[in-house]
Amino acid sequence: MIQLRNFSIGYGLRILLDRVNTSFCRGELTALIGRNGTGKSTLLRAMAGLNGKYEGEILLDGKVLADMLPSESSRMLAFVTTERVRIPNLRCEDVVAIGRAPYTNWIGRMQPEDREMVKNALRSAGMEGYARRTMDTMSDGECQRVMIARALAQDTPLILLDEPTSFLDLPNRYELVSLLRSLAHEQGKCILFSTHELDVALRMCDSIALVDNGVLHHLPVSEMLASGHIQRLFRTPDMSIDKLCASFRADISGRDLA
Amino acid sequence: MHSRTSILFAVLTVLTAFLFVLDLSVGAVPVPLHDVWNALTGGNCPAGTAKIIINIRLVKALVALLSGAALSVSGLQMQTLFRNPLAGPYVLGISSGASLGVALFILGAPLFGLSDTFASLGIAGAAWLGAASVFVGIAAVGHRIKDIMVILILGMMFSSGIGAVVQILQYISREELLKAFVIWTMGSLGDVTLSHLCILVPAIAVGLLLAVLTIKPLNLLLFGEEYAITMGLDIRRSRALLFLSTTLLAGTVTAFCGPIGFIGLAMPHVTRMLFDNSDHRILLPGTMLTGAAILLLCDLVSKLFVLPINAITALVGIPVVVWVVLRNKSVTA
Numbered sequence: 001m002i003q004l005r006n007f008s009i010g011y012g013l014r015i016l017l018d019r020v021n022t023s024f025c026r027g028e029l030t031a032l033i034g035r036n037g038t039g040k041s042t043l044l045r046a047m048a049g050l051n052g053k054y055e056g057e058i059l060l061d062g063k064v065l066a067d068m069l070p071s072e073s074s075r076m077l078a079f080v081t082t083e084r085v086r087i088p089n090l091r092c093e094d095v096v097a098i099g100r101a102p103y104t105n106w107i108g109r110m111q112p113e114d115r116e117m118v119k120n121a122l123r124s125a126g127m128e129g130y131a132r133r134t135m136d137t138m139s140d141g142e143c144q145r146v147m148i149a150r151a152l153a154q155d156t157p158l159i160l161l162d163e164p165t166s167f168l169d170l171p172n173r174y175e176l177v178s179l180l181r182s183l184a185h186e187q188g189k190c191i192l193f194s195t196h197e198l199d200v201a202l203r204m205c206d207s208i209a210l211v212d213n214g215v216l217h218h219l220p221v222s223e224m225l226a227s228g229h230i231q232r233l234f235r236t237p238d239m240s241i242d243k244l245c246a247s248f249r250a251d252i253s254g255r256d257l258a
Numbered sequence: 259m260h261s262r263t264s265i266l267f268a269v270l271t272v273l274t275a276f277l278f279v280l281d282l283s284v285g286a287v288p289v290p291l292h293d294v295w296n297a298l299t300g301g302n303c304p305a306g307t308a309k310i311i312i313n314i315r316l317v318k319a320l321v322a323l324l325s326g327a328a329l330s331v332s333g334l335q336m337q338t339l340f341r342n343p344l345a346g347p348y349v350l351g352i353s354s355g356a357s358l359g360v361a362l363f364i365l366g367a368p369l370f371g372l373s374d375t376f377a378s379l380g381i382a383g384a385a386w387l388g389a390a391s392v393f394v395g396i397a398a399v400g401h402r403i404k405d406i407m408v409i410l411i412l413g414m415m416f417s418s419g420i421g422a423v424v425q426i427l428q429y430i431s432r433e434e435l436l437k438a439f440v441i442w443t444m445g446s447l448g449d450v451t452l453s454h455l456c457i458l459v460p461a462i463a464v465g466l467l468l469a470v471l472t473i474k475p476l477n478l479l480l481f482g483e484e485y486a487i488t489m490g491l492d493i494r495r496s497r498a499l500l501f502l503s504t505t506l507l508a509g510t511v512t513a514f515c516g517p518i519g520f521i522g523l524a525m526p527h528v529t530r531m532l533f534d535n536s537d538h539r540i541l542l543p544g545t546m547l548t549g550a551a552i553l554l555l556c557d558l559v560s561k562l563f564v565l566p567i568n569a570i571t572a573l574v575g576i577p578v579v580v581w582v583v584l585r586n587k588s589v590t591a
Contacts, residue, residue: 048488074490087480090536101478102490107539108474154489 001026001190002047002158006056009042016042018214019056024192026157029184031201032194034211035233040194044162048079074102077158078151082166084143086135092146093131096121099153118153124183125149141172161193165200173197177204198234263540266532270547277554281319282311284558317455321447322557323550324462325515328507330549331469333522334541335504338476340400340409343582346523347508350396351416352389356512358420359388364439365431378454382461385513390505392416445516445568447557454514465506469542472499476538518568520575525549527582
């Protein structure tokens with residue numbers, strides 16, 4: 001679906017990713033993880049076509065992203081940024097309807113099939129009941145779901161999300177990622193999202209892309225755990241990672257006793 | 259279309275038409291409404307009255323109608339483009355840029371001795387240039403700096419700086435030119451002559467047509483530029499359209515009517531509240547109507563009490579702006 005070929009990106013002299021070669025497939029949910037400042041957002045923005053300052057190529061179904069017009073790429077990929085968008089006086093169904101922009105005419109006229117798409121997108125995101133509500137009266141989790149419904153209405157095989165779970169409490173994080181998971185598995189979408197929630201990523205995703213000092217390790221979850229990369233990168237004296245239940249465990253028991 | 263929206267459009271259209279006719283009837287010599295009607299339709303009415311209505315008041319009312327629509331549409335475009343509820347051609351300094359252009363022209367042009375048509379074309383051109391350069395400046399800075407407060411403060415600084423330059427120009431100018439300029443700065447819909455109208459009408463018409471083309475881009479820009487691009491917006495083309503449209507709208511009005519404040523800032527908010535919507539397919543025609551209606555109303559008041567128009571627009575607009583600031587403490591446009 002989306003392929004990185006000899007992809008390098010950085011700020012000034014600092015190289016964040018160096019000659020990465022990998023690809024992300026349809027029907028798969030991938031978590032992009034890495035410590036702060038390692039270039040997760042930079043990578044996602046480049047993949048969304050918002051940052052063209054990189055070397056190598058990004059291919060969307062074999063076509064070079066940099067050569068595509070926004071009108072073409074917007075039918076291939078949708079992006080959900082970290083920005084919390086709250087537009088007063090705009091109902092959720094209208095927010096989601098804007099996602100149909102790549103398919104509507106010069107003034108944005110909605111056809112019956114566009115309206116159907118908007119309805120389906122709201123239903124898939126579990127936000128049917130909110131169609132007539134405005135976002136300024138909704139919680140962060142609900143707004144995030146509306147923005148995802150908007151990405152679904154865009155009807156793209158690829159969806160990129162930058163830290164969709166930040167600002168959310170634990171139950172909401174799980175619900176959101178399981179929503180992404182069912183979208184990937186049931187609708188065959190290729191979904192890549194960056195996150196700091198290791199446990200959520202390891203439990204719910206199909207594969208993990210780990211940014212590690214310029215290298216991008218991209219492996220299925222079980223192989224990623226077996227490789228020891230995560231343990232090496234995220235281990236601190238007080239934390240360890242339990243391979244069996246794939247979760248963090250704080251090593252505070254016994255420390256005071258010793 | 260929702261029924262509330264249709265009803266509002268109908269009410270606003272009737273209200274604007276009514277204010278337009280009322281604006282024709284009110285003035286130094288009150289003309290009864292049926293005489294206004296007869297003068298317009300070529301019916302039976304005193305020849306002198308027909309002349310007043312057609313040659314003087316019709317021009318003025320047309321200018322009010324078009325300027326009101328132009329300023330408020332320009333304000334709507336700025337508010338969405340900069341994602342700032344307090345943006346508008348006046349606040350961002352675009353009107354001031356136009357003023358500087360006009361100041362340079364009024365105070366400098368008589369040196370070259372131009373004819374009336376050339377002079378009015380020159381005033382318009384100078385205003386467009388001035389408006390365009392401030393817009394380019396603000397947009398260039400705004401592109402690099404994401405903080406909307408910075409853009410607002412820069413707009414205010416631009417305005418003040420230009421104001422200072424204009425004052426220096428006034429200080430060193432000849433007395434009769436100075437008087438012409440000072441009267442211009444008070445804003446007036448009445449100084450527009452038929453020869454001005456030949457430039458004002460097409461310029462605003464083109465500006466409004468371009469604005470119609472920006473409806474879909476503006477809807478996408480509600481989400482910010484990054485979202486807009488990933489939803490297929492050609493950002494360069496959209497910025498260019500918005501730039502041309504606002505320069506024509508705000509520049510033209512400023513050139514012929516002087517700097518008229520607060521209409522562009524306040525009316526988009528009134529429209530959003532009235533229609534309870536942020537969709538520009540509704541907001542754009544909506545602000546055209548509310549802007550036209552309010553400027554006609556301001557013109558009526560200014561005629562009744564013989565006051566400068568921009569004093570009235572400020573008094574009408576400021577409460578709206580205060581309301582927006584108080585209500586928008588947490589929400590940005």
